[in-house]
Amino acid sequence: MELEHVKGLRELSDALKELPVRIARNALRQSVAAGASIIRNDAKARAPVSTQAPAPGDPLPGTLKRSILIKHVPERSTVSSQTFIVGVRSGKRYRNQGKKGNRSQDAYYWRWVEFGTVKMSARPFLRPAFEANKQAAVDAIAQYLAKRIPEEAAGLRGAKR
Template sequence: MIDTRLDFSGLQNLENELKLLTRAENDRVRRQGARAGAGVVRDEARRRAPKRSGKLARNIVAVTARVSEQSRATAGVRVRERGKGDDSSNAFYWRFVELGTSKMPPAPFIRPAFDATEQQAGDAAIAKILEALDKVLMK
């Protein structure tokens, strides 16, 4: 699986504002920001995915994991693979397309989508965090 992280360590003002929030609000704000960044990558991956039937693009989703003890929110892009092969929410073949097989050359779409939107994803995450902070702090 592709594992890439974005580092926002230079945002001291953002960190100070996050400290003002309660733990629950803080976690929610971080999750929203991570999800917004993953949504940008998801949209680009859907755009780049092969469109023979559209099933593969429909099954590219953004997911959010729990906030860890180090106060990090994690979100990512994955392809759903549940159910039987003919199930509409099963695009198990995505890895064959992305990585290729012995009889088919690779046609990557997820990694190029990340590479193309890395900066935009970071900007979207920061914008969403600032928007959520403003909303929480205005209460």
């Protein structure tokens, strides 16, 4: 198989099998991270920000946007499959841990915003970001791998000489 022309999933799988395990795993992990970042960035853009002054003890405006992340799940990942989650930080451990001073990243309320409550209608931001960008994420993964696999293969050929 020629590594310079990866067209479909079967060809991609075959190309990854030809690379050493470490290189294949890293290339796939980085490509899936690139796809997940597209969804995360759109979710951040869609996340609502309060325009009201926060009450004492309430999170500052923008906490929800700051709390959206991508997380690699190594226990659900293999050489040929990498798992990432686009989600929201929440929980006490994220309070007062922001990058700019004392800004919390605890968006414990994100579920109420995403799904709504009895007293508040839903203002979804994660699900629409996924639906709008799933094909762009797949394309980004494919583009990254189409570029990276030939580079790694050429590096291996060069190292063998």
